[in-house]
Amino acid sequence: MKQTGDLNLVKKINKSIVLHHIRTDSPISRARIAEITGLTKATVSSLVNELIESSLVDEIGVGESSGGRKPMMLLFNGTAGYAIGVDLGVHDILAVLTDLTGKVVREKRVNHDNPSAQEVIDLLKATIRDLINGAPESVYGIIGIGIGVPGICDEDGTLLFAPNLEWENVPLQKYMEETFHIPVVIDNEANAGAVGEKQFGAGRETANLVYVSIGIGIGAGIIIKGELYRGATGFSGEIGHISIQHDGPKCRCGSLGCWELYASEHALLERARQEFGSSITLEMLLRKAEAGDAAIIALFERLGYFLGVGVVNIINSYNPEFVILGGRLAGAEKWLMKPLLQLLEKRSLPHPRKLLNVAFSELSDRSTVLGAASFAVTKFFASTTVSVEHN
Numbered sequence: 001m002k003q004t005g006d007l008n009l010v011k012k013i014n015k016s017i018v019l020h021h022i023r024t025d026s027p028i029s030r031a032r033i034a035e036i037t038g039l040t041k042a043t044v045s046s047l048v049n050e051l052i053e054s055s056l057v058d059e060i061g062v063g064e065s066s067g068g069r070k071p072m073m074l075l076f077n078g079t080a081g082y083a084i085g086v087d088l089g090v091h092d093i094l095a096v097l098t099d100l101t102g103k104v105v106r107e108k109r110v111n112h113d114n115p116s117a118q119e120v121i122d123l124l125k126a127t128i129r130d131l132i133n134g135a136p137e138s139v140y141g142i143i144g145i146g147i148g149v150p151g152i153c154d155e156d157g158t159l160l161f162a163p164n165l166e167w168e169n170v171p172l173q174k175y176m177e178e179t180f181h182i183p184v185v186i187d188n189e190a191n192a193g194a195v196g197e198k199q200f201g202a203g204r205e206t207a208n209l210v211y212v213s214i215g216i217g218i219g220a221g222i223i224i225k226g227e228l229y230r231g232a233t234g235f236s237g238e239i240g241h242i243s244i245q246h247d248g249p250k251c252r253c254g255s256l257g258c259w260e261l262y263a264s265e266h267a268l269l270e271r272a273r274q275e276f277g278s279s280i281t282l283e284m285l286l287r288k289a290e291a292g293d294a295a296i297i298a299l300f301e302r303l304g305y306f307l308g309v310g311v312v313n314i315i316n317s318y319n320p321e322f323v324i325l326g327g328r329l330a331g332a333e334k335w336l337m338k339p340l341l342q343l344l345e346k347r348s349l350p351h352p353r354k355l356l357n358v359a360f361s362e363l364s365d366r367s368t369v370l371g372a373a374s375f376a377v378t379k380f381f382a383s384t385t386v387s388v389e390h391n
C-alpha cells in the first residue's frame, strides 16, 4: 500500500473513533473528545467538520464550561438514515424500521404457516418493501437490512439449515440484495437477540451474557467480553440440541433427547394438546393459567423445571453474569421462574452461580429485530467511516 493510503487509513480510523464517541456519549464537546482519545484538538475539529458535512453529526446549544467561551456540543444525528430489522420466525415475521440509534419508527408483523420457502421469501420481501416505502426522508435513506433467522447460516448469508422451517441452503442474503440493492446481513436469530439485549435491553451493563431464545426451538446467543462469540466456523449457540436425555426421543437434528424437545414452546404445546385437545394455543394457555387453572399452571411449572435443566448447563459451561430468557414464553414468567430458580439453586455449581442474574427479556419479542437492525447499522458505519480508499 502507498503511504498516502496508510495516512488515509489512519484518518479514517480516527474519524471512526471520533464518531463512536459522539454516538455513545453525546452531547459531547470537541475538547472532551480530544481528552478521551488523545487526538489533538485540531485533528478532532477537522474530523468533526467532515462528520457535520456528511450529516452524521449536529452541533447544538452550549455546554457547561469551567470559564471562558462555552463549548458547542456535538450530537449524533440518528435520523440521517434508517435500518430495517427482521425476525424471521417459523410462524410469523416481525419487522421494524429503526433510526441509526435503534429507535423504532415503524413495526409490522405478519403471520404465515410456512407454505414454502419461496412464498415465505415473497412475504418477507413485501413486508420489508412496505417499511421502506413508509420510511421518513433522510440523507442516507435505508442504509441496510438485518435479518435474524431460525437456523445456521454461513458468512455469505446463506441459510444452511433451519430444521423448524425445513429449509436447507437458501441464499437469503443474495435474494434480498438482488431485490433491494442495499446491504443485507443475515444472522441467527438468537445471535441477533443477544446483540439486541446487549445494546438496548437487560444486558446493557453486562459484558458476559447468554441470551436464550425460546420459541419453536431453542437457540442461544453468547456474548463474551462484550463481543458476540460465533465459534470457530460461526455455528455456536445451537444449545437447543444439547442432549439432556441420552436415550430420549429422536430430534429433527438427528440426535436424541435434545433440550428443545422438553423446554421449547413447541414442547409445551405438544404436551398441552395431548391433555387438552389439538386446538389449544399459547395464548389460551396463558389466559387459563391467569384464571387459576391448576392443571395448566402445572404444565408451565414443568416447563420451568426443564428450562432450568438446560440453563444449569449454560451456567456451568460459560459462567455468565446474566442469562436472559427471550421469546413469547416471557408472558409465563410468573409460573416458570420459581421452578427454574429452584432447580438452579439445587444443581448448578455454587461458584459459577455467584453473582449470576437470570431474567426474562425486557424487550418482549423485540430483542431479535433490534439486534438485526443494529447489525445493519454496524455494517453501514464500518463501510462509510473506515473503508480504505485507494488513490
Ligand SMILES: [Zn+2]
Residues within 6 Å of the ligand: 240, 241, 251, 252, 253, 254, 255, 256, 258
Ligand atoms: Zn436436536
